[in-house]
Amino acid sequence: RKEGREDHKTIRKQIIKWHEYYLSVITLDVNVLNSPIKRHKVVEWINKKIRELTDNGIKKDQITILSVKGEGQSIYSNRTKIGNYSISSEKESGKILFTTARKFKGLESDFILLVDVDAETFRDEEQKRLFYVGASRARNRLFITSVVSEEEEKQKEESQGGKIIE
DSSP: OHHHHHHHHHEEEEEEEETTEEEEEEEEEHHHHTSHHHHHHHHHHHHHHHHHHHHTTOOGGGEEEEESSOTTTSTTTTOSEETTEEEESSOOTTSEEEEEHHHHTTOOEEEEEEEEEEGGGGTSHHHHHHHHHHHTTEEEEEEEEEEEOHHHHHHHHHHHTSOOOO
């Protein structure tokens, strides 16, 4: 199926064991992310992760979505739902918190979904610091969505000398 091959090329996942923690990383091809269909794929992946967590007994208030971008710059800004799950920029009962890494500094959550990570995140010291702040907020598990161009993905694979774990 052509559609299946396209998805395989544009969405790649890694699971990395770091000490006793597991990081789940999804990488998306930025060249195709601009279309509403591909943005929907990102939201679909996040919805799936939230469903997996809640199906395993994790409460919604234990899950936080953090953006490394500023307020209003995230592709998730102004959303009230991701799939079937209500999100809010304020902590509310029965909703998943969505905020920026900057606003969440000093706080923690059991499960963090770090979103809006792209090449710009690592070009500027302030952006690197915000990435670290967001990534270090997870008590149990961290999920990262990373958006890179096809060229950057090839360079990454070549520099790592290995394949992405599917």
